Each structure stands twice: as C-alpha cells, then as structure tokens.
Amino acid sequence: MPLRLVPRNLLKHPLRSLLTLLSLAVALFLLCLLRSLVVALDAGVRGAKSDRVIVQSAVSLFVFLPESYQEKIRQVEGVAEVMGWTWFGGYYQEPANFFAQFATDSELLFSMYPEIQIIKGDARDFLADRRACIIGDQLASAYDFDIGQSIPLIGGLFPRVDGGVWDFQVAAIYRSNSSNVDRKSLFFHYDYLQQSREEGGVEGPPGIGVFVVKVKEGEDPLAVMGRIDALFENGPQRVQSCSEAVFQAQFVSMVGNIPLFVGSLGGGVFLAILLAVVNTMLMSAREQVRDIGIMKALGFTNAAAFWVILLQGLLLALAGGGLGILGAHAVSEPMAQALGAYFPGFAVSRETTVVGLVISLAIGVLAASVPAWRLSRLSTVQTMRMEA
Amino acid sequence: MTERIIALSSVTKIYTRGGESLVVLDHLDLEVARGGFCALMGPSGSGKSTLLNLIGGLDHADQGQVEVAGTNIEALDGSALAAWRAETVGFVFQGFNLIPVLTARENIELPLLLAPLSRKQRRKHVDDALELVGLADRADHRPSQLSGGQEQRAAIARAIVTDPKLILADEPTGDLDRESADQILDLLARLNSELGKTVLIVTHDSLAAERARRVVHLDKGRLVDRSEAALAPGGGN
Ligand SMILES: Nc1ncnc2c1ncn2[C@@H]1O[C@H](COP(=O)(O)OP(=O)(O)OP(=O)(O)O)[C@@H](O)[C@H]1O
Ligand SMILES: [Mg+2]
Numbered sequence: 001m002p003l004r005l006v007p008r009n010l011l012k013h014p015l016r017s018l019l020t021l022l023s024l025a026v027a028l029f030l031l032c033l034l035r036s037l038v039v040a041l042d043a044g045v046r047g048a049k050s051d052r053v054i055v056q057s058a059v060s061l062f063v064f065l066p067e068s069y070q071e072k073i074r075q076v077e078g079v080a081e082v083m084g085w086t087w088f089g090g091y092y093q094e095p096a097n098f099f100a101q102f103a104t105d106s107e108l109l110f111s112m113y114p115e116i117q118i119i120k121g122d123a124r125d126f127l128a129d130r131r132a133c134i135i136g137d138q139l140a141s142a143y144d145f146d147i148g149q150s151i152p153l154i155g156g157l158f159p160r161v162d163g164g165v166w167d168f169q170v171a172a173i174y175r176s177n178s179s180n181v182d183r184k185s186l187f188f189h190y191d192y193l194q195q196s197r198e199e200g201g202v203e204g205p206p207g208i209g210v211f212v213v214k215v216k217e218g219e220d221p222l223a224v225m226g227r228i229d230a231l232f233e234n235g236p237q238r239v240q241s242c243s244e245a246v247f248q249a250q251f252v253s254m255v256g257n258i259p260l261f262v263g264s265l266g267g268g269v270f271l272a273i274l275l276a277v278v279n280t281m282l283m284s285a286r287e288q289v290r291d292i293g294i295m296k297a298l299g300f301t302n303a304a305a306f307w308v309i310l311l312q313g314l315l316l317a318l319a320g321g322g323l324g325i326l327g328a329h330a331v332s333e334p335m336a337q338a339l340g341a342y343f344p345g346f347a348v349s350r351e352t353t354v355v356g357l358v359i360s361l362a363i364g365v366l367a368a369s370v371p372a373w374r375l376s377r378l379s380t381v382q383t384m385r386m387e388a
Numbered sequence: 389m390t391e392r393i394i395a396l397s398s399v400t401k402i403y404t405r406g407g408e409s410l411v412v413l414d415h416l417d418l419e420v421a422r423g424g425f426c427a428l429m430g431p432s433g434s435g436k437s438t439l440l441n442l443i444g445g446l447d448h449a450d451q452g453q454v455e456v457a458g459t460n461i462e463a464l465d466g467s468a469l470a471a472w473r474a475e476t477v478g479f480v481f482q483g484f485n486l487i488p489v490l491t492a493r494e495n496i497e498l499p500l501l502l503a504p505l506s507r508k509q510r511r512k513h514v515d516d517a518l519e520l521v522g523l524a525d526r527a528d529h530r531p532s533q534l535s536g537g538q539e540q541r542a543a544i545a546r547a548i549v550t551d552p553k554l555i556l557a558d559e560p561t562g563d564l565d566r567e568s569a570d571q572i573l574d575l576l577a578r579l580n581s582e583l584g585k586t587v588l589i590v591t592h593d594s595l596a597a598e599r600a601r602r603v604v605h606l607d608k609g610r611l612v613d614r615s616e617a618a619l620a621p622g623g624g625n
Contacts, residue, residue: 002501008489291487297446298499298546299474301467380446384437384481 001304002295006311009288017316020280024320024360025327027273032328032348032356033335034262040339040346052112053225054085054247055211058238064207065237067194073211076227078219083108084190086209089157090166092143099139100182101153103190112214115181121147121172130192132171136183140173142337147173151186158193158204179345180248213241270359277367281313285371292375293383306376313368314361321360325353393554393586394420394443399452401438412438414609415452420602422553425580425587427597430606436590437558439606443588444477444556445469457553474502478547478585480557485543486531492538493518493527496546503550517545521575537568544575548585555579557589561596573599 010017055073057063064086073082088101106127110116119137126132135145145151152165160166168188176183196202213228215221225241232239292305325348332348339346378386401413412435420426430436441447442454445461454462457476464472478499486495496517500510518524521541531539540560547555557576561569577599579585589600597603605612 002490002494002498004494005487005489012489291489294485294487295498296470297444297473297479297481299470299472299502301470381441 001300001307003308003311005291005308006315009284009291009308010312010316012287013284016280016283020277020316021320021323023276024273024317024363025324027269028321028324028356028360029327030324031266031269031359032325032352033331034266035352035355036328036332036335036346036348038262039349039352050221050243050245051215051217052244053213053215053221053228053241054244055213055228055239055241056209056247058240061210063237064205064209065211065239066207069232069237069239070208070211072231073213073228076224076231078216078224078227079213080216081108081112081214083112083212083214084208084210085212086190086193087157088153088155088188088193090153090155092151092153095156097143099142099184099186101133101186101188103193104187106187106189106191109187112212113181115176115178116174117177118172119175121170123172126171129169129171130189130195131167131169133168133186133188134172134174135170135186137173137175138183139186140170142184145170147171153186155202155204158197158202160196161201161203180244182345210247212244270363274363274366277313277317277363278370280316281309281367281371284312285309285375289375289378289383289386292378293380296378296383297380302376306372309372309375310365310368313372314364317360317364317367318357321356321363325356325360328356329353391422392419393422393424393457394418394588395453395455396443397453399439399442399449399454401435401442401447402450411609413442413449416609416611418604418611420586420588422586423580423584424602425577425600426589426602426604427600428588428590428604428606429592429594429597432592434606435609436606440556440558440588440590443554444479445473471502474499474550476552476554478550478552478555480540480543480547480555480560482559482562485546486534486539488531491528491530492523492534492542492545495531495542496549499546499550513549514545517549520548521545535568536563537565537571540564540568540572541575544572544579548579548583553586555585555587557587559590559592561591561593569593569596 055065055069057065067084070082070084073079083105084103086103088103090101091097092099110123116134118134121134123134126134133151135151139145147170149170151168151170153168154165158166168186174183190208193202197204197206213224215224221243225243228241229239288309292308295305295308328348332346336346396416396418398415398417399413400411400415403410403412416439418439428436428439438447442449443456445456445464449462453460459472459476461469461472486492487498490498493514496514497510500513505513514527515524518527521544523538523541523545526534526538526542529538531542534542544555544557544560547557555576560576561572564572573596576587576589580587587600589596591597602613
C-alpha cells in the first residue's frame, strides 16, 4: 500500500486539513474537560464507604439537628460510633476563596475516617489545641499554608458578632487516598464552635449539621438506617439516614443533573464534529478518484484503496483529537485550582484520555469509511469516466 | 509460428444506456504476436479505449474470450486480476497518469510496492527506469512541475519498471506537441526493439501509427487490418 499517499493528501490542502484538525482539537478538548467534571462529581460518590451512614434532617440538609441526638444515635443497635459534622461555610479573605470547612468531633475524626492521613505535623498537636485545625495538602499548596500558621476565616454561616475573623492554627496537614474526602478541606474542633456560640460571640444556627454514623461490622447498614429513622419518627425533629454514597450523590444532583447535561452536550459536540470531518473527507476523497483509478490500473486492490482513504481520516482525527486531549491535560492543573472545592479531585484521568482517543478514532472511522468504501469499489474505467 | 501474446476471439462489448444498447465491440477477433508493435486507430467513440481496457483487464467483455500472456483473464476475479495486471501489463494513458501528490520517482515506484522487493532494490529499478526515459534529473519533481512530455515519459517509466511483457498505451501523445510526441514514440519503439516489449498503442495520429509495425483500424465494432505486411519489413507481427 502506498502509505505516503496518506500524509501527502492531507498536506495537499493544508488550510482545510488544519481547520478540520483544529475543530477536532477544540471538540476533544471540551469533551475531555466535561468528562473530567463528571468524573470528579462521581468520584465522591464512588469513593464512599459503605459502612458509613449519614443522618440528616428529614426537612433539608440545611436544617441542623439537636446535639442530644448524638448520644441517642449511639445507643441504637448496630451503631459503632457517631460523629458530628457541621458545615462552617466561612471564607478566607474574600468569598471567592472558597473551600470547605467542617467542625467535627476531632477525637473521632481519624477513627471514623481512616482515609485521612497526616503527612505533616502531628495529630496530637491538633487534639491538644482548641483553636487548631488540620488542612488538606491541596489546600495547603493552593494558599501556601503551613504548619504553625494561623488561617483567619470570615464566618459565613457563623459570623462573629464583633465582625472579626475566626482564627485557626494549622496543626497538621492531611492527605486522603480516597476521593470521598476532599484534599482541600479544613477540619477543626466542634467544641470550639460550640463554646463560641455559648459565649454569645457568634451568630448562627444551634446544633449539628449532620451525623456520621459508623455501622458495626457485620451489621446491615440498611437496618441500622431504618432504626435511626424510626427512633426520631415522632420528633422533635425527624431525620433521614442515607448511605455515604447517596449523601455524596445529593450534591451531584444539587448542581442539576450534570451527567445527563454533559452527556447530551458531549453527544452534540460529537455529532457536529463528525459532520465537519465527513465533509472534509468527502471533498478530499472526490479529489482522489483519479488517484484510485491509477492505483487500480497498476494492480492495487480495493482494500489498498480503501485503507489509503480511511487512514487519512484516522490520521486527521487522531492528530486533532490528540491535540485536544493534550490541551485538556495542559489546563487540567490550573482548572483544578480554579474549580477548587467545587469539584474536588478534578483531573483529566488516564481513562478520560483513552475515552478521548477512542472518540477521535470513532470520528475518523465513521467519517472516512463511507467515502473510502465507495471510492475503493470504483474501477479504473469508472474513474476515467468520472474524470471526463 | 510466432507466439501470440494477445488472443481475442469473438469479443463483444455492449453498453446499455437508458434502455438503449450500444454494441461497441461486435464479435471482434484480434491476435498480436509477442514482441509486436501494433497501433490501433479508429474514429472517436469507435471503442479503442474499451478494447485496450479489456486487454489490460480493466474491463470485462460481455461475450468471447480474452487471453493475454497465456491467461484467460475473463476467468479471474478482482484481486487475482489486480495481481495479474501488476505482473503482466504496463499502462500509459493520456493525461491520466501520475498521482499529483507524489514525485516522479515515487510515482514510478508505485507498482514496485506490490512486488517483494527491498527498498534498495526498488530504488535501483526506479533509477534504471528514470535513466531509460531520460528523466534522471527530474526524479524529485512533482507532476505539476513537469512538462506534458516529461509526464508521459515518467508514465512510461512506471509502465516498464516492473518489467511487464505488455505495454498498453492509450493516446500517449494526444496532448503533446510534435517534438515531445516524437520523443515518446521513439521511446516506445525502443522498448519494443531493444527490450522486446510488446507494445499496443491507441492513437489518432497517423505519424504515430507509422512508427508501429502493424496498424489495425477499429470501425463499427470490427477490426480492419490494413497494413500488416506493408509497414513492417520485419513482417509477421
Ligand atoms: N460506461 C459506459 N457506459 C455507456 N457507454 C459507454 C461507456 N463507456 C464507453 N461508452 C461508449 O462506448 C463507445 C466507445 O467508447 P471508447 O471510449 O472506447 O471510444 P474511443 O474509441 O476510445 O474514443 P476516443 O477516440 O474519443 O477516445 C463510446 O460511444 C462511448 O460513449
Ligand atoms: Mg479513447
């Protein structure tokens, strides 16, 4: 097969090939980033531990639960441990600097979440200091925070009455090997929040956001969830328990049905690009009718002619798609920084790269196979007539 | 008795267009001896190209036998026919020859890609062919950078690079000025006399036909052999 016909024909109309290549690149760039967004959203759900259950208010996630529930839940059959988990909703210097902060029962945090591993500093320093906090390694690198430093936060949900800031001392930096624990969060002592509220220096709702329940080994989480829900059936506040996975998924659906949205968006982009490439391939194939006739006269088979055309589509699609995928990788890091805590774990994964390449390949094959097939079946005599 | 390289018997080719059928070749017989140089003439639309394409295995007859170089090519299927063509026939067409995105050298190399040859061997064959047609200094030019005569010479080089027994040329001088046309005819004559190739050439040009050792005329689907003995002192082609 005269393989050199493949690049030569693509370079014959450099502008046309370049434009097609660029449109492919842009499309694959977008598709990869879109997919990475969905993956990031999904990761939290999939990384969830099945032995952890979240208890939240039956009314809404934003309605807090009484502190007294903690002890009551602990008594429920099948419950190993219960920890409070309260969304703090503060920001650092300005609202745009958004990352998640949680007030938890610090002495329980590490046993409830073995995913959280201290990589710098000491967990004991954290437990010893009332105003200490631990922060994720990605948060630390994003703002250049380090051990011993204090992070002033403006309380969003819990503003200080005097208008001042909250101060948290960084005692340790953690890392998480699971996508359900964000590496850009800050954890501090619930006691600190609670005392501040009691002293009256702070506004904001009383109680605890949600409870994280660890189910005893061998117990059925569903049964435990049922018992907890039943316990508060008659108030004072009804609760609704769900698995950690479902809890994480709530956030996904809160941002709208993103996967579906992204899916249809991706489908549209795919179709548009496919049409553009089909157009290019048809034009280019028409110009090669005579070449195919010559090849046939020299003794080349239909298959050789088919591949000469098909490979042009494939090469164009892979080059364009590859460029787009490379581009997506290039902006992956800054994108992750910019999206910050909204999409923890955003990254263009190897799987996304493979999916992108497969999509490029599919576009190439789909766009080129029809012209390749039609052209390859023309005889020399037919091509001569078409020329005339 | 000289060996026949082309033996057509009772070949019929009919085109049907819009319910009307056109008998282009009507029970036509033709024999060409190995090593012959034969010109095929006839009015436009008389079926010269059709006949040449049949002999080269580019087209199929509706009836009759087409035996070329000892093979009944009507019996071959698509890929067998392609392989047969690559081995047996070299084509030269009019203005339908070179692939524009390839250089002269690459065009000439094309048919060699079908043979089990090393890159070095291919290069050697291409160099020899370029030398033969006097295009060694234009080897790396694209067709658009060649004159019409040079293009045809490159096409001839490609037709002979695989060392086929038979050269089929359809109006190879049609677009050329007298001088270039003569060069092409000289070249074809040399291929015939020096390399022993059988050459069958379709032409309108009577000067071109004079170079052949035999001229046959195609008219109304039949052949009229006018000059078999007269123009060929060697005779018997
Ligand atoms: N595929 C086809 N369908 C219908 N008619 C055809 C087809 N191919 C050739 N013909 C007709 O067959 C006749 C012979 O055509 P051919 O090309 O062999 O003539 P020719 O002798 O080579 O003419 P010219 O000197 O103009 O090249 C013409 O009338 C042509 O219109
Ligand atoms: Mg003709």
